[in-house]
Amino acid sequence: MLFGNTILSSSILGLLTTARAASDVPSATTNYYSGNIYGYEKEETQSASQSASATSLASCNPLETTSCSPDPALASTIEDNFKSSSSHYTPYRFPSRITYGDDGVNFTLAERLDNPSLVSNDYIMFGRLEVQMKSAKGKGVISSFYLQSDDLDEIDLEWFGGDGSQVQSNFFSKGNTTTYDRGEYHSISDPRADFHNYTIDWTSSELKWYFDGELLRTLKNDSSSGYPQSPMRIYFGIWAGGDYDNGEGVIEWAGGLTDYSEAPFVMQVQNLVVSDYSTGSEYKYSGDSGDWTSIEAVDGKVMGRESKAINEFNEMVSGDSASSINSSSDSSETQKSTTSVISTDSVQHSSASRTSSIAAEDATSSADSSTITESVSSSTEITDNSTTLSTIYSEHSSENESGSTTVASSKASADQGEIVRPLYSCVAAITALIFAMI
Known part of the structure; x- marks a missing residue:
């Protein structure tokens, strides 16, 4: 959502979605995003390979040109505890602000315009992800975890450093930000105080967000606002939405101006499991629709390993699991937002425990x-x-x-x-x- 100038010009406008009240949403024609507001003037030197990787998303939209390279496919299930740097992820911004240790990877916003972040080297074409993380404290400080495709489909989770009571889920389709009704706020126990598990389950028919095994939201592939359905990479990191050079709408959405005298602000990721539902070596676009049926899995099949991926995922996350998703959550389509508080009495979690997010649900089905x-x-x-x-x-x-x-x-x-x-x-x-x- 925040990495790269082309990405800024489209999806970041969605940061204004459901901004506290409909009357608070600024005009879509107002330019809040001119200038290098996320550290581009201060960006640290990266290797040639890192720079090429980092700009590939912003430089080639396959719906606008046929010259884009295919997306390398993950086509497997991976797990990283980030006690050391991972071969699956590349520093996207400010590698010196990214450190590894027994508690996982730390993203540190130490001074103005810092924007440390990681990006996955491979893409998934539908799949399941579970991140165990602790968001950063600090007014106006945003912790982000999201997926984005070359044609600007997007699946988001955002946490607010000045608000210990909620998380925002969001999505975009083809970079379309003409409406501001996609984001939802979900009341949760303080994401800044403890490590929690956040799970995204993404298929061709529906998209689900979970918190510590409890269903937060379900999006069906019949939304009038579109549906994310093209190959995506994974991004996560920290930035100051409350920077004083940002537009009023962004600052308000972020919770107010960031006080850099209170830095450093730290986001921590302790574990991440990613399971690709498709097979093949690469994912290629055909035509200009961006529909999932137009995506070719080279030497493989879209959604060709869903059952295997689910089994692999469940094996990885159930080793020291403390809980599982309530199978009744999906049957009732319960969706918890700002007006409903999630009960975590049945979910025991700590910085050392993880959630087996979907095993019970899959077994029941x-x-x-x-x-x-x-x-x-x-x-x-x-x-x-x-x-x-x-x-x-x-x-x-x-x-x-x-x-x-x-x-x-x-x-x-x-x-x-x-x-x-x-x-x-x-x-x-x-x-x-x-x-x-x-």
Whole structure:
């Protein structure tokens, strides 16, 4: 959202979304973002390879030109504890402000215009991510974790250093910021005081955000505001939204002016698991729609390893897990925002513990699917072998509108039929024996 001039010119306008009240949202025609406000004048020297990597997103939009290079695919599941630098991520800004240790990676905003951040080397085409982190304190200081594609699709999580009560989820489609209704605020326990787990589950049909295993928000792929659906890289870092050179709207969104005399401000990431749902070596755009069906997975398949990825993900995050996602959360589509407080009584967490975010949910879905399939198979077999049971099946089918209820009723009727028939045979045999004795 904040790294690179082209990115600033589009997605960062979305920082004004749902800005406390609709009346507080500035005019979209107002220019709040002129100048180098995120440290570009002060940017530290990087290697040629790092600079090329860092500018690739901003320099080539595949919906505007056919000369863009394909995106390198992750096509696997990775985990990093950041006790040392990772081969999966590259410093994007201010590498000297990024340090590693037993508590993970620290991003330090030590003075004005600091903007330390990391970016992933590979892309995912749908997938699951879980970051264990502690956001920074400080008025106007923003801790960010987000995914962004070359054509400016985006999935965001933002934390406010001056507000220990909420996190903002957000999304963008093709850099479109013509409306300001995408962001939502979610009440949570203080993200600055302890490490918490934040999970993003992104598929072709829906996008979900979780906090410590509890569902915060669900976005379906039928939103009038668009839907993120192109290959994305991962970005995370810290910046001062409250810098006095920023526009009034950004400063207000960030929670007020940043007081640099209170620096340093530190964001910490202790663990990150990323699982790509697709296979292949590269992801390529075709056409100019940016729709997921137009993305080619070279030597692979989009969504071609979802089941495997889920298993790998769950194995990684369940090693020292303290909790799991409530399977009832998704069935009720409960979404907690600024008006509802998330209960974490059932979620035990500490700086050393991690959440198994989706294992229970996946197991429940798999079991339900297996049960339905098994019931259909059993009912069909019994119906084929018995005229009586076929009649029972028809009667029950007409009484039930739901397919699953029909299957359950017919199987129950079939089981009753199998019990009743031997009883009739037994009674008939006894009756015949009695008449013979007489």
